Amino acid sequence: MEIPLYIILFLYFVFLSVFASFYLVIAYHIATSASFTLASFFMSFFIFAITILTLYGTMELLTGVDFQQSLFTLDLSLFSPR
Amino acid sequence: MRLAYLIKQKSYEKIEHVLRRHPITFIPYVFLFLLIISLPVGVYFMVSAIFPIFLDREGTYVLAILLASAYYLVSYVLFYTQFVEYYLDMWIVTNDRIVDIEQLGLFARSVSELDLFRIQDVTTDVHGFFSTIFHYGDVTVKTASSNVGIVFRNVPNPNKVREDLIRLSHEDRKYHFGG
Numbered sequence: 001m002e003i004p005l006y007i008i009l010f011l012y013f014v015f016l017s018v019f020a021s022f023y024l025v026i027a028y029h030i031a032t033s034a035s036f037t038l039a040s041f042f043m044s045f046f047i048f049a050i051t052i053l054t055l056y057g058t059m060e061l062l063t064g065v066d067f068q069q070s071l072f073t074l075d076l077s078l079f080s081p082r
Numbered sequence: 083m084r085l086a087y088l089i090k091q092k093s094y095e096k097i098e099h100v101l102r103r104h105p106i107t108f109i110p111y112v113f114l115f116l117l118i119i120s121l122p123v124g125v126y127f128m129v130s131a132i133f134p135i136f137l138d139r140e141g142t143y144v145l146a147i148l149l150a151s152a153y154y155l156v157s158y159v160l161f162y163t164q165f166v167e168y169y170l171d172m173w174i175v176t177n178d179r180i181v182d183i184e185q186l187g188l189f190a191r192s193v194s195e196l197d198l199f200r201i202q203d204v205t206t207d208v209h210g211f212f213s214t215i216f217h218y219g220d221v222t223v224k225t226a227s228s229n230v231g232i233v234f235r236n237v238p239n240p241n242k243v244r245e246d247l248i249r250l251s252h253e254d255r256k257y258h259f260g261g
Contacts (some may be wrong), residue, residue: 005144012148015155020237022159026166026187033170033183033191034085040169047162051155058151062144 006067023051089174089181098250099175101243103236104218108168115161122150163188173234175243177250180223182232196232198254200225204247206240223247 030040087099128137129146137143170185182194201223208219213236221234221243237243 005141008148010144012152015152019155019159020195022188023162026159026162029166029170029185029188033185034088035172040165043162043165043169051158054151054154054158058147061147064139065144067144069140071184 002070004067005065005069005071007071009067023047085174089176091176092178095176095178097174097176098246099173099243101173101175101234101237103168103171104216104238106212106216107236108165111161111164111168115157115164118157118160119154122153126150135237142184155236171235173232173237175247175250178254180232180247194232196223196225198247198251199258201247201251202226204244204251206244221247 027044030044031037085091085100089097091097094149103183105154125192126154127220137146167187169184170191174181177198180196182192184194186192203224205222205224206219208214208217213219214240216238218236218238219238219240221237221240223232223234225231234240234243236261
Protein backbone atom coordinates (compact mmCIF):
# COMPACT_ATOMS: atom_id res chain seq x y z
CA MET A 1 0.00 0.00 0.00
CA GLU A 2 1.53 3.30 -1.06
CA ILE A 3 1.25 6.36 1.15
CA PRO A 4 1.28 9.41 -1.13
CA LEU A 5 3.13 12.61 -0.35
CA TYR A 6 -0.02 14.74 -0.31
CA ILE A 7 -1.02 13.10 3.00
CA ILE A 8 1.59 15.30 4.71
CA LEU A 9 0.12 18.29 2.91
CA PHE A 10 -3.35 17.49 4.30
CA LEU A 11 -1.91 17.21 7.80
CA TYR A 12 -0.22 20.57 7.27
CA PHE A 13 -3.53 22.15 6.23
CA VAL A 14 -5.19 20.76 9.37
CA PHE A 15 -2.40 22.31 11.40
CA LEU A 16 -2.91 25.63 9.53
CA SER A 17 -6.60 25.67 10.48
CA VAL A 18 -5.68 25.14 14.16
CA PHE A 19 -3.12 27.93 13.89
CA ALA A 20 -5.69 30.26 12.30
CA SER A 21 -8.17 29.56 15.11
CA PHE A 22 -5.53 30.46 17.73
CA TYR A 23 -4.78 33.66 15.86
CA LEU A 24 -8.50 34.54 15.83
CA VAL A 25 -8.82 33.82 19.58
CA ILE A 26 -5.90 36.16 20.29
CA ALA A 27 -7.36 38.89 18.07
CA TYR A 28 -10.71 38.45 19.87
CA HIS A 29 -9.02 38.89 23.26
CA ILE A 30 -7.31 42.08 22.13
CA ALA A 31 -10.56 43.49 20.75
CA THR A 32 -12.74 42.64 23.76
CA SER A 33 -10.36 43.78 26.50
CA ALA A 34 -10.11 47.43 25.40
CA SER A 35 -6.52 46.77 24.35
CA PHE A 36 -6.73 47.67 20.68
CA THR A 37 -4.04 50.33 20.79
CA LEU A 38 -1.12 51.31 18.54
CA ALA A 39 1.16 48.80 20.27
CA SER A 40 -1.21 45.87 19.90
CA PHE A 41 -1.97 46.87 16.31
CA PHE A 42 1.72 46.90 15.38
CA MET A 43 2.32 43.57 17.09
CA SER A 44 -0.70 42.00 15.36
CA PHE A 45 0.41 43.39 12.02
CA PHE A 46 3.96 42.12 12.58
CA ILE A 47 2.75 38.61 13.43
CA PHE A 48 0.39 38.61 10.44
CA ALA A 49 3.17 39.82 8.12
CA ILE A 50 5.71 37.19 9.19
CA THR A 51 3.02 34.51 8.97
CA ILE A 52 2.28 35.52 5.37
CA LEU A 53 6.01 35.59 4.60
CA THR A 54 6.48 32.11 6.08
CA LEU A 55 3.54 30.69 4.13
CA TYR A 56 4.82 32.32 0.93
CA GLY A 57 8.29 30.92 1.53
CA THR A 58 6.85 27.46 2.16
CA MET A 59 4.85 27.65 -1.05
CA GLU A 60 7.90 28.80 -3.04
CA LEU A 61 10.09 26.00 -1.68
CA LEU A 62 7.45 23.40 -2.49
CA THR A 63 6.82 24.59 -6.05
CA GLY A 64 7.50 21.85 -8.57
CA VAL A 65 7.18 19.02 -6.07
CA ASP A 66 5.17 16.07 -7.32
CA PHE A 67 2.82 15.33 -4.41
CA GLN A 68 1.36 12.30 -6.19
CA GLN A 69 4.53 10.33 -5.68
CA SER A 70 4.76 7.84 -2.89
CA LEU A 71 6.17 8.86 0.48
CA PHE A 72 6.72 5.27 1.52
CA THR A 73 5.14 1.88 0.89
CA LEU A 74 3.49 -0.21 3.57
CA ASP A 75 4.03 -3.93 3.12
CA LEU A 76 0.69 -5.23 4.42
CA SER A 77 1.66 -8.83 3.72
CA LEU A 78 3.65 -8.67 6.97
CA PHE A 79 0.34 -8.48 8.90
CA SER A 80 -1.60 -11.14 6.98
CA PRO A 81 -1.76 -14.71 8.33
CA ARG A 82 0.36 -17.30 6.49
CA MET B 83 -14.52 47.66 23.16
CA ARG B 84 -13.96 50.82 25.16
CA LEU B 85 -12.41 50.86 28.59
CA ALA B 86 -15.49 52.47 30.11
CA TYR B 87 -17.62 49.54 28.94
CA LEU B 88 -15.03 47.00 30.11
CA ILE B 89 -15.05 48.21 33.73
CA LYS B 90 -18.75 49.25 33.71
CA GLN B 91 -17.75 52.82 34.50
CA LYS B 92 -20.21 54.62 36.78
CA SER B 93 -21.52 58.09 36.02
CA TYR B 94 -19.44 59.80 38.75
CA GLU B 95 -16.35 57.72 38.05
CA LYS B 96 -13.25 59.15 36.37
CA ILE B 97 -10.41 56.97 35.13
CA GLU B 98 -7.19 58.27 36.68
CA HIS B 99 -4.66 55.68 35.53
CA VAL B 100 -4.51 52.81 33.10
CA LEU B 101 -1.34 50.95 33.98
CA ARG B 102 0.42 48.13 32.18
CA ARG B 103 3.72 46.45 32.85
CA HIS B 104 6.79 48.37 31.73
CA PRO B 105 7.70 47.55 28.08
CA ILE B 106 11.21 46.58 29.11
CA THR B 107 9.80 43.50 30.87
CA PHE B 108 8.81 42.16 27.45
CA ILE B 109 12.33 42.45 25.99
CA PRO B 110 13.50 39.00 27.26
CA TYR B 111 10.61 37.37 25.39
CA VAL B 112 11.69 39.17 22.21
CA PHE B 113 15.23 37.77 22.56
CA LEU B 114 13.86 34.31 23.28
CA PHE B 115 11.69 34.55 20.17
CA LEU B 116 14.68 35.57 18.03
CA LEU B 117 16.63 32.61 19.41
CA ILE B 118 13.78 30.19 18.71
CA ILE B 119 13.31 31.32 15.11
CA SER B 120 17.03 31.07 14.38
CA LEU B 121 17.17 27.39 15.46
CA PRO B 122 15.89 25.85 12.17
CA VAL B 123 18.58 27.74 10.25
CA GLY B 124 21.26 26.16 12.43
CA VAL B 125 19.65 22.75 12.12
CA TYR B 126 19.56 23.11 8.33
CA PHE B 127 23.30 23.87 8.12
CA MET B 128 24.08 21.01 10.50
CA VAL B 129 22.01 18.49 8.53
CA SER B 130 23.47 19.71 5.22
CA ALA B 131 26.97 19.22 6.58
CA ILE B 132 26.50 15.89 8.37
CA PHE B 133 23.80 14.22 6.22
CA PRO B 134 24.07 15.92 2.81
CA ILE B 135 21.94 13.31 1.00
CA PHE B 136 19.10 13.61 3.54
CA LEU B 137 17.44 16.49 1.71
CA ASP B 138 18.07 15.07 -1.78
CA ARG B 139 15.13 12.71 -1.59
CA GLU B 140 11.93 14.59 -2.39
CA GLY B 141 9.89 12.94 0.40
CA THR B 142 12.27 13.97 3.18
CA TYR B 143 12.73 17.41 1.60
CA VAL B 144 8.94 18.06 1.67
CA LEU B 145 8.71 16.72 5.23
CA ALA B 146 11.57 18.98 6.35
CA ILE B 147 10.04 22.07 4.71
CA LEU B 148 6.59 21.47 6.20
CA LEU B 149 8.01 20.68 9.64
CA ALA B 150 10.10 23.86 9.59
CA SER B 151 7.06 25.87 8.47
CA ALA B 152 4.94 24.38 11.26
CA TYR B 153 7.73 25.09 13.77
CA TYR B 154 7.86 28.75 12.72
CA LEU B 155 4.07 29.15 12.88
CA VAL B 156 3.95 27.59 16.35
CA SER B 157 6.69 29.95 17.54
CA TYR B 158 4.73 32.93 16.16
CA VAL B 159 1.60 31.85 18.04
CA LEU B 160 3.57 31.34 21.24
CA PHE B 161 5.19 34.77 20.92
CA TYR B 162 1.83 36.40 20.19
CA THR B 163 0.32 34.61 23.20
CA GLN B 164 3.15 35.89 25.37
CA PHE B 165 2.45 39.39 24.11
CA VAL B 166 -1.24 39.04 24.93
CA GLU B 167 -0.38 37.85 28.45
CA TYR B 168 1.91 40.86 28.89
CA TYR B 169 -0.31 43.48 27.28
CA LEU B 170 -3.69 42.43 28.62
CA ASP B 171 -2.48 42.55 32.22
CA MET B 172 -3.67 45.95 33.31
CA TRP B 173 -4.60 47.93 36.38
CA ILE B 174 -7.24 50.61 36.08
CA VAL B 175 -7.36 53.19 38.84
CA THR B 176 -10.43 55.39 39.01
CA ASN B 177 -11.50 57.88 41.68
CA ASP B 178 -13.65 55.10 43.18
CA ARG B 179 -11.87 51.75 42.81
CA ILE B 180 -8.98 49.76 41.44
CA VAL B 181 -9.65 47.12 38.80
CA ASP B 182 -6.97 44.47 38.40
CA ILE B 183 -7.18 42.48 35.16
CA GLU B 184 -4.77 39.60 34.79
CA GLN B 185 -4.61 37.53 31.64
CA LEU B 186 -3.48 34.01 32.49
CA GLY B 187 -2.71 32.35 29.18
CA LEU B 188 -5.21 32.42 26.34
CA PHE B 189 -8.18 30.84 28.08
CA ALA B 190 -8.10 32.26 31.58
CA ARG B 191 -8.49 35.74 32.98
CA SER B 192 -8.73 37.03 36.53
CA VAL B 193 -10.46 40.32 37.39
CA SER B 194 -10.35 41.83 40.88
CA GLU B 195 -11.85 45.06 42.20
CA LEU B 196 -11.01 47.01 45.29
CA ASP B 197 -12.74 50.13 46.62
CA LEU B 198 -10.30 52.93 47.26
CA PHE B 199 -11.64 53.79 50.72
CA ARG B 200 -10.68 50.29 51.92
CA ILE B 201 -6.99 50.85 51.23
CA GLN B 202 -4.90 50.74 54.40
CA ASP B 203 -1.40 50.42 53.09
CA VAL B 204 0.42 51.02 49.80
CA THR B 205 3.96 49.71 49.36
CA THR B 206 6.32 50.11 46.41
CA ASP B 207 9.11 47.68 45.66
CA VAL B 208 11.81 48.59 43.15
CA HIS B 209 14.22 45.70 43.09
CA GLY B 210 17.12 45.12 40.71
CA PHE B 211 19.42 46.93 38.29
CA PHE B 212 16.99 47.34 35.38
CA SER B 213 14.11 48.28 37.67
CA THR B 214 16.19 51.07 39.20
CA ILE B 215 17.51 52.40 35.89
CA PHE B 216 14.17 52.28 34.07
CA HIS B 217 11.99 53.24 37.07
CA TYR B 218 9.57 50.39 37.29
CA GLY B 219 8.52 48.14 40.14
CA ASP B 220 5.73 46.54 42.13
CA VAL B 221 3.04 48.44 44.02
CA THR B 222 1.27 46.39 46.69
CA VAL B 223 -2.10 47.61 47.93
CA LYS B 224 -3.40 46.13 51.16
CA THR B 225 -6.68 46.50 52.98
CA ALA B 226 -7.59 45.89 56.60
CA SER B 227 -8.58 42.36 55.65
CA SER B 228 -5.35 40.42 55.27
CA ASN B 229 -6.59 38.23 52.41
CA VAL B 230 -7.55 41.04 50.07
CA GLY B 231 -4.87 42.87 48.20
CA ILE B 232 -3.79 43.90 44.73
CA VAL B 233 -0.28 43.92 43.35
CA PHE B 234 0.62 46.16 40.42
CA ARG B 235 3.48 44.24 38.84
CA ASN B 236 6.39 46.03 37.12
CA VAL B 237 4.50 49.25 36.51
CA PRO B 238 6.33 52.42 35.44
CA ASN B 239 6.92 55.16 38.07
CA PRO B 240 5.70 53.13 41.05
CA ASN B 241 6.37 55.95 43.52
CA LYS B 242 4.04 58.30 41.66
CA VAL B 243 1.43 55.53 41.52
CA ARG B 244 1.76 55.05 45.28
CA GLU B 245 1.35 58.78 45.98
CA ASP B 246 -1.69 58.98 43.70
CA LEU B 247 -3.29 55.93 45.31
CA ILE B 248 -2.87 57.39 48.80
CA ARG B 249 -4.30 60.73 47.70
CA LEU B 250 -7.25 59.08 45.93
CA SER B 251 -7.97 56.78 48.86
CA HIS B 252 -8.03 59.78 51.25
CA GLU B 253 -10.46 61.61 48.97
CA ASP B 254 -12.65 58.54 48.60
CA ARG B 255 -12.70 58.01 52.38
CA LYS B 256 -13.82 61.65 52.85
CA TYR B 257 -16.58 61.05 50.29
CA HIS B 258 -17.80 57.87 52.02
CA PHE B 259 -17.35 58.79 55.67
CA GLY B 260 -17.33 62.61 55.55
CA GLY B 261 -14.88 64.83 57.41
